[in-house]
Amino acid sequence: xxxxxxxxxxxxxxxxxxxxxxxxxxxxxxxxxxxxxxxxxxxxxxxxxxxxxxxxxxxxxxxxxxxxxxxxxxxxxxxxxxxxxxxxxxxxxxxxxxxxxxxxxxxxxxxxxxxxxxxxxxxxxxxxxxxxxxxxxxxxxxxxxxxxxxxxxxxxxxxxxxxxxxxxxxxxxxxxxxxxxxxxxxxxxxxxxxxxxxxxxxxxxxxxxxxxxxxxxxxxxxxxxxxxxxxxxxxxxxxxxxxxxxxxxxxxxxxxxxxxxxxxxxxxxxxxxxxxxxxxxxxxxxxxxxxxxxxxxxxxxxxxxxxxxxxxxxxxxxxxxxxxxxxxxxxxxxxxxxxxxxxxxxxxxxxxxxxxxxxxxxxxxxxxxxxxxxxxxxxxxxxxxxxxxxxxxxxxxxxxxxxxxxxxxxxxxxxxxxxx
Numbered sequence: 507x508x509x510x511x512x513x514x515x516x517x518x519x520x521x522x523x524x525x526x527x528x529x530x531x532x533x534x535x536x537x538x539x540x541x542x543x544x545x546x547x548x549x550x551x552x553x554x555x556x557x558x559x560x561x562x563x564x565x566x567x568x569x570x571x572x573x574x575x576x577x578x579x580x581x582x583x584x585x586x587x588x589x590x591x592x593x594x595x596x597x598x599x600x601x602x603x604x605x606x607x608x609x610x611x612x613x614x615x616x617x618x619x620x621x622x623x624x625x626x627x628x629x630x631x632x633x634x635x636x637x638x639x640x641x642x643x644x645x646x647x648x649x650x651x652x653x654x655x656x657x658x659x660x661x662x663x664x665x666x667x668x669x670x671x672x673x674x675x676x677x678x679x680x681x682x683x684x685x686x687x688x689x690x691x692x693x694x695x696x697x698x699x700x701x702x703x704x705x706x707x708x709x710x711x712x713x714x715x716x717x718x719x720x721x722x723x724x725x726x727x728x729x730x731x732x733x734x735x736x737x738x739x740x741x742x743x744x745x746x747x748x749x750x751x752x753x754x755x756x757x758x759x760x761x762x763x764x765x766x767x768x769x770x771x772x773x774x775x776x777x778x779x780x781x782x783x784x785x786x787x788x789x790x791x792x793x794x795x796x797x798x799x800x801x802x803x804x805x806x807x808x809x810x811x812x813x814x815x816x817x818x819x820x821x822x823x824x825x826x827x828x829x830x831x832x833x834x835x836x837x838x839x840x841x842x843x844x845x846x847x848x849x850x851x852x853x854x855x856x857x858x859x860x861x862x863x864x865x866x867x868x869x870x871x872x873x874x875x876x877x878x879x880x881x882x883x884x885x886x887x888x889x890x891x892x893x894x895x896x897x898x899x900x901x902x903x904x905x906x907x908x909x910x911x912x913x914x915x916x917x918x919x920x921x922x923x924x925x926x
Contacts, residue, residue, distance in 0.1 A: 552912035552925070553899050559888055561864040563602030563822045570606050574613025583644050583654060586614055590653035594709050602822040603743055607709055611653070615641065615661040619668075622661070626668040631685040634665055638689075652705045655696050656713060662693035663716050674756075675719065687720075694720045708739035715748055718758060728758040729767050736771060740778045746771060747790030754795050764791055765801040772810075782817060785810025789830055793872040796837050804844055811851055815859050822867065824859040829871035831855055832898035837874060852902055857920045865891030 560568070570593075577586040592598075594607035618641045625633035638661055645651070645658050666689035669682050678686060694717045702711035711734050718724040718731065732749040739745055753759030753767055764787075772783035779786065785807050791798035811831075815823060831852035838845055869882075869891030882890065903913055906922050914921045 552907065553896050553903075554912060555860075555895075555899075555915040556862040557892070558821065558862045558864055559866070561822060561825075561866065563600055563604070563864070564866050566600035566602070566606075567604060567609055570600070570609035571613035571616070574610035575616050576613075578614040578617065583648075586610070586657075587648070587651050587653040590614075590656070590709075594653070595706050597708070597739060597741065599741065601820065602826075603741065603818070605708065605739065605742055605744075607653075608712070611657045611660060611709070614657050615664070619661050619664045622665045623668045626665065626685075629681070631669075631681065631688070634669075634685065635688070638662060638665060638692075652700050652707055652710060655700060656707075656709050659693045659696040659713050660716075662689040662696075663713065666690045666693070690717060690720050693717050702734060702738055706738070708735065708742065708745075711735035711738045712745065712748075715752065718752065724758040728752050729763070733771070733774065736775060740775045743786050746775075746779075746783055746786035747793075750787040750790030750792075750798070751794050753787075754791055754798065756795065761798070761801040764788075764798060765803070780813045780817065781806060781810045782814035783810070785814055792834055792874065793830065794874055796834065796839075796874045799838050799840055799844075799848075804847055808847065808851060811855070815855070819859065821860075821862055822864060824855065824861070825864040825867040826871075828852065828855045828860050829868045829895070829898075832902065833868075833871050833873050833894065852898075856899065856902075860920070861915055861917060863892065863895050865889075865895065867891065868894045 573589070574586065577583070577589070590607050590610045593605070593610060598606040600606060600609070618637055622634045622637045625631075625637060638658070641658055641661055645654050648654060666686045669686040669689070670678065675683060675686060693713070697710070697714055697717055700707070700710050702708070702714065711731070715728075715731050715735055718728055721727060729749075732745065732752070735745045736742075736749070749767065749771060750764065751757065753764040755761065759767075768784050768787035771787055772779070772781055775783050784803075788798060788802050788807055788810075792802075811827060815827065831849075835848045835851065838848060840848075865888045869887040871894070899913065900907060907913070910925045911922050912925055914923050
């Protein structure tokens with residue numbers, strides 16, 4: 507016999523318009539077959555939830571990245587450019603709403619960025635530049651190709667981020683700062699050659715936002731650049747979340763500007779997201795700085811979470827929002843009533859929407875105020891994600907678990923059952 511688990515009032519520990527396209531080769535409905543569903547072995551306290559690994563989103567990302575890497579290694583740059591261009595103008599998305607064009611480009615530059623990052627780790631700026639110069643030779647043959655130029659521009663951005671690490675540019679040692687700035691300027695020079703609207707390219711609108719810090723007055727253009735990005739790709743949640751991150755006071759905005767633009771953008775893409783647009787902008791901000799709660803309209807934010815899951819009721823989104831609520835919101839320092847209202851989000855997301863665990867989503871979920879961990883191999887990432895999810899669930903539902911019961915996730919929802 508089981509009973510529906512009632513909502514928990516708070517965590518038990520102290521607070522501190524686009525259709526997804528399944529790429530070829532990725533099986534659809536993978537989890538509809540019982541033989542493909544395995545459960546995380548019961549832990550103590552006992553939390554039993556089906557494990558989906560790899561999840562459809564992860565399979566799709568891996569497929570597109572592998573395709574981009576394969577074409578680059580075969581020097582099939584013309585074919586790569588055609589596929590990136592088709593995915594970009596066609597707004598092709600993975601099941602979890604990641605642009606396929608960006609994944610193809612990520613795979614295409616992966617070997618070069620990996621070699622450049624190794625040079626960064628050794629403190630060799632000249633070697634890092636030489637590695638990217640080899641990639642730029644490809645662009646010299648087709649200098650007006652926006653797809654290949656994007657691959658090169660993003661490779662420079664990635665290398666600049668490797669030089670920066672977890673530090674702000676102003677905190678870097680002179681050699682690292684010079685190397686960082688050189689690559690950002692190289693990316694900006696390419697960005698200035700391609701107009702996103704002329705080429706109907708969300709990729710270029712996005713990379714314009716990536717190089718905002720090279721502008722002498724980024725605060726004067728951040729909102730306009732992101733609105734261009736969102737206009738060209740309204741169904742891409744990363745565009746809205748990126749706006750939230752870059753409107754933080756530590757970047758190019760203020761708390762007041764953050765809230766006003768979250769409301770404005772929500773109105774601009776209401777047909778795609780409804781009030782979920784407001785929530786997405788704030789999710790991006792909160793994942794970097796929990797103080798964004800100071801200006802946030804809590805009721806509008808919660809309504810946005812509900813609408814986000816109503817519009818995208820898949821398990822990737824359920825895991826994405828459960829991880830956000832469980833790993834980020836609990837770090838809020840706010841009035842008891844407001845905190846309870848927000849922490850309740852984890853309970854209803856889990857009970858009403860979560861049916862299986864996607865460990866990579868939990869492993870990659872950012873936590874405000876903490877540095878991004880060193881890159882882990884896939885097996886360690888899966889272990890990390892499972893541990894994060896099970897621990898978060900166990901902390902939230904500590905009372906029934908301590909009473910000797912167990913949590914069991916089924917296709918019909920979360921149940922609490924007596925220990926056998």
